[in-house]
Amino acid sequence: MITSTLESVPGRTIREHLGIVQGSTVRAKHIGRDFMAGLKNIVGGELRGYTELLGEARDEAFERMIEQATAKGANAVINVRFSTSSVTQGASEILAYGSAVIVE
Amino acid sequence: MEALIDLWQILLVVGLLILAFFTGGFAERRHYKSIIRREDALGDIVVVVAKTLPPIEPAPATLLVRGNVVISVDYFKRFLARLRMIFGGRIHTYESLLDRARREAILRMQEQARELGASMIFNMRFETSSISKGRRNAVGTVEVLAYGTAVVPPG
Numbered sequence: 188m189i190t191s192t193l194e195s196v197p198g199r200t201i202r203e204h205l206g207i208v209q210g211s212t213v214r215a216k217h218i219g220r221d222f223m224a225g226l227k228n229i230v231g232g233e234l235r236g237y238t239e240l241l242g243e244a245r246d247e248a249f250e251r252m253i254e255q256a257t258a259k260g261a262n263a264v265i266n267v268r269f270s271t272s273s274v275t276q277g278a279s280e281i282l283a284y285g286s287a288v289i290v291e
Numbered sequence: 292m293e294a295l296i297d298l299w300q301i302l303l304v305v306g307l308l309i310l311a312f313f314t315g316g317f318a319e320r321r322h323y324k325s326i327i328r329r330e331d332a333l334g335d336i337v338v339v340v341a342k343t344l345p346p347i348e349p350a351p352a353t354l355l356v357r358g359n360v361v362i363s364v365d366y367f368k369r370f371l372a373r374l375r376m377i378f379g380g381r382i383h384t385y386e387s388l389l390d391r392a393r394r395e396a397i398l399r400m401q402e403q404a405r406e407l408g409a410s411m412i413f414n415m416r417f418e419t420s421s422i423s424k425g426r427r428n429a430v431g432t433v434e435v436l437a438y439g440t441a442v443v444p445p446g
Contacts, residue, residue, distance in 0.1 A: 190355045191440045192414040194342055198350020224363070228431055229307060231315035231365030232322075233395075237422060238361045241434055245357070267355060269438055271420040279420065 188253055189263035189290070196263055199290040205259045209284035210251025213274055214244045241281065245269065248283040261287035308367050315365025319387065326394050333401040338412045338439065349445050354407055357438035358399025361422060362392045369431055389433060393417065396437035404441040415439035 189196055216224070216237065224234050248269075256264050267285035274280050344351075364372070368384035375382045396417070404412055418436040 189353065191353045192355065192416065192438065193344065193353060193440050197344050197347070197353060197442075224432070227363050228369075229311055229366045230318065231311065231363060231368065232318040234361040234363055234422075234432065237432075237434070238359060241361065241436075242359055245359070245436070267438075268416070269357070269418050269436060271418055271434065271436070273420065273422075279422070 188256065188261075189265075190249075190253070190267055190285070191263070191265050192267050194266055196265065196290045199263075201265075201288045202291050203289040205256075205261050205287040205289065207284060208252050208255040208259065208261070208264060208287045209282060210248045210253070210255060211280055211282040212244050212247045212251070213278055213280045214240060215278040216240060241271075241279070244279075244281040245283065248281045252283045252285065256285075256287040259287050261289055263288050263290045308370060311366035311368070311370075315367055318365070319391070322391055322395075326391065326398065329398050329402075330394070333398060333405065336401045336404050336409060336412060338397060338401065338415050340415055342414050344413060344442065347442075347444070351445060352443040353413075354409070354441045354443060355438065356400050356403040356407070356409070356412060356441040357436060358396045358401070358403060359434060359436040360392055360395045360399065361432060361434045362388060362395070363432040364388050389419070389435070392419075392433055392435040393437070396435040400437045400439060407441055407443055409441035409443045411442040412439040413442055 195201065223236055227234050252264065264285040264287055267283065270282040272280050364384060371384050372382045416438055420434050422432040422434055
């Protein structure tokens, strides 16, 4: 599966557009990480726990998007975008979406 | 007795402010040093916001790369920002926070591209979100994501 933020795949032509594919996940932070975050809010610096949490969440959203693309019979997803929104206090939704295409 | 509790609370806040002033300043200076050093090392991976690739023959492989960071201001800087919100104007402390976050996210994306043997990153995008909102919706923690398409020359 080819994934790209570009509008085309270099050296290949798009044979068919299969429509939008997307994957999302909603994640909440847990207390242990929140405690460390509280500490970091005082001393300042990177919150590694959250960085990893959001990284994993983005991996999962991306995987789900790929699954959807595979189910549609696509071999590439172009114009991929990520989006983040906070649903409630302490939880965020991670979304990955793009256009599923068949390239030759 | 109540006066004693008040005094204790004031001392705690002042103590936290002093602690945050030193640790936060130290963390920021160290972070900037590391950012500048790594920007020099990764400068050969050019990051472009343009959408279309220049014609390269033979066609290169393209791969999605990304880097993210969650970063927080310290208690002292948040205190300064809250003061600034009374009068309005530039909040320097948050400007440097976002600057550090964006540059760090780009660096992590470039590091991933370097591992893949890429020479350029095309159509880079930023995504910024605030993680925690404190009192009066004051933003203290931000996440910045940088993503783009790494261009790997064939062979």
